[in-house]
Amino acid sequence: MAAKPPATPGHGDGNIHVRLQPTRVVDGMIEDGYTGNYEVICPACGDSDRLDYLTAPPEVQAIRSLYGSPRRVQAAAEHHAGYRTQLTRLYGLG
Ligand SMILES: [Zn+2]
Numbered sequence: 001m002a003a004k005p006p007a008t009p010g011h012g013d014g015n016i017h018v019r020l021q022p023t024r025v026v027d028g029m030i031e032d033g034y035t036g037n038y039e040v041i042c043p044a045c046g047d048s049d050r051l052d053y054l055t056a057p058p059e060v061q062a063i064r065s066l067y068g069s070p071r072r073v074q075a076a077a078e079h080h081a082g083y084r085t086q087l088t089r090l091y092g093l094g
Pocket residue numbers: 006011012042043044045063080
């Protein structure tokens with residue numbers, strides 16, 4: 001059975017998460033602290049905590065995006081996972 005596409009219920013099998021964006025990731029390790037932005041990590045879309053933003057494929061960068069607030073990134077993650085919540089509605093994501 002094909003994986004469910006982004007923004008449909010069940011996408012990501014509960015593995016989508018958010019994090020503070022590391023300044024750099026070298027050999028899977030965070031270096032030089034954090035940028036202050038937040039990003040969405042979706043393993044079902046080919047992403048990994050071990051990937052550096054700048055070396056991630058463009059389609060992965062597009063999903064991560066860069067958000068300036070924890071509420072905004074949480075809304076994006078919920079939307080990507082196919083949820084419709086107060087936060088997704090607050091940010092116009094359905
Ligand atoms: Zn995804």
